[in-house]
Amino acid sequence: MDIFFEHLSGERFCIEVGFFDTVLEIKEKIQKYQNIPAAAQTLIFNGEVLRDESNVLSSDLVHNSCIQLISSCPEKAATKAESSPPLSPAASRVQLLINIPTSKSQQFPLCMHSRGTIGELKENIYAVMETLSVQQLVLYSDGSELQDHSSLHQSGLLDGSEIDVGFMAGARGTSCFKKLKVMVVLPRCGGKKTAVEVNGSDKVRVLRMELDKLQKCLQFYLPKDGYYFIYKEHMMDEDRSFRWHHVGQGDTIDISPTSISTHWP
The missing domain is CATH 3.10.20.90 (Phosphatidylinositol 3-kinase Catalytic Subunit; Chain A, domain 1)
Known part of the structure; x- marks a missing residue:
C-alpha cells in the first residue's frame, strides 16, 4: 500500500x-x-x-x-565549511527538542534558524500536531513563557534546548487580566501533567471546557460519570474564579471522579 x-x-x-x-x-x-x-x-x-x-x-x-x-539538521559539508566564514551564534541553525504532553512520552526534534521567531516555531509545531490552532499553543523553556515576537537567539535557545508545549484556555484577554499557568494532572497517565494557561478572572468551568477540547489530542480519558477539580485537597467551585480560589502561578489541579464507583473507559 x-x-x-x-x-x-x-x-x-x-x-x-x-x-x-x-x-x-x-x-x-x-x-x-x-x-x-x-x-x-x-x-x-x-x-x-x-x-x-x-x-x-x-x-x-x-x-x-x-x-x-x-x-534533524544535516551536517555541513567540509568543503562548504572551508569556503564559507563561520556563522555567528545569531545566524546559525539549531535543533530543538519539543516536548508534547500526551499519555505517552512524546518528544521530537525540530530544526530552525536561530533568527526565526517563537511565532514561527509555533507554526512548525502546529504543522506536526494539526489538531490544535497556533493561537492555543503556549511554549515554555526552563519554566519561562516564550514570546512570539522574540527570535530563538534572543530567547536564549541553543542547539539541544528543550521546549515544553502548553495550551491556552480560550482567546487571550487584555493585559489587565493576570495570566496563570496551571498544571493539570492527567487521568490514567501515571501522574503526568499538562500546562494550561487561563486568566485569573476565568471561572473554573473554563478549565473543564479546555480539557474536553484537549482530550483527544493528548490521549487521556475523563471519567464517564463525571468529575470535579481538586485544589489543595479541596473541591473547587466551578462557578468561582481561579483568583477566588487563590490559585497561584504553576499550581497543580487534580481531577477526581464524582464517586469511587465511577468507571474509567
Missing part, C-alpha cells in the same frame, strides 16, 4: 510499504529514495512519534495515510 510523507515545508512524497514493515524499515526506504539518513528521521502520525520497532499494522496505518516527517 502507499503511504504519503510530508515535510514541515509542505512537500510530499509517496512510498510503497508492506503491512508488516517496521518503522525502521520504512525509514530505510526513505533514506534510499529521499537521501535522508534513517537516524535523522522522526515520523509522526496522529500526533504520536512512531517507534522503530512498531510496524504498519500496529501503528494503524492504512492506504494513503499521511505521516509527518521531521529530519
Whole structure:
C-alpha cells in the first residue's frame, strides 16, 4: 500500500510499504529514495512519534495515510565549511527538542534558524500536531513563557534546548487580566501533567471546557460519570474564579471522579 510523507515545508512524497514493515524499515526506504539518513528521521502520525520497532499494522496505518516527517539538521559539508566564514551564534541553525504532553512520552526534534521567531516555531509545531490552532499553543523553556515576537537567539535557545508545549484556555484577554499557568494532572497517565494557561478572572468551568477540547489530542480519558477539580485537597467551585480560589502561578489541579464507583473507559 502507499503511504504519503510530508515535510514541515509542505512537500510530499509517496512510498510503497508492506503491512508488516517496521518503522525502521520504512525509514530505510526513505533514506534510499529521499537521501535522508534513517537516524535523522522522526515520523509522526496522529500526533504520536512512531517507534522503530512498531510496524504498519500496529501503528494503524492504512492506504494513503499521511505521516509527518521531521529530519534533524544535516551536517555541513567540509568543503562548504572551508569556503564559507563561520556563522555567528545569531545566524546559525539549531535543533530543538519539543516536548508534547500526551499519555505517552512524546518528544521530537525540530530544526530552525536561530533568527526565526517563537511565532514561527509555533507554526512548525502546529504543522506536526494539526489538531490544535497556533493561537492555543503556549511554549515554555526552563519554566519561562516564550514570546512570539522574540527570535530563538534572543530567547536564549541553543542547539539541544528543550521546549515544553502548553495550551491556552480560550482567546487571550487584555493585559489587565493576570495570566496563570496551571498544571493539570492527567487521568490514567501515571501522574503526568499538562500546562494550561487561563486568566485569573476565568471561572473554573473554563478549565473543564479546555480539557474536553484537549482530550483527544493528548490521549487521556475523563471519567464517564463525571468529575470535579481538586485544589489543595479541596473541591473547587466551578462557578468561582481561579483568583477566588487563590490559585497561584504553576499550581497543580487534580481531577477526581464524582464517586469511587465511577468507571474509567
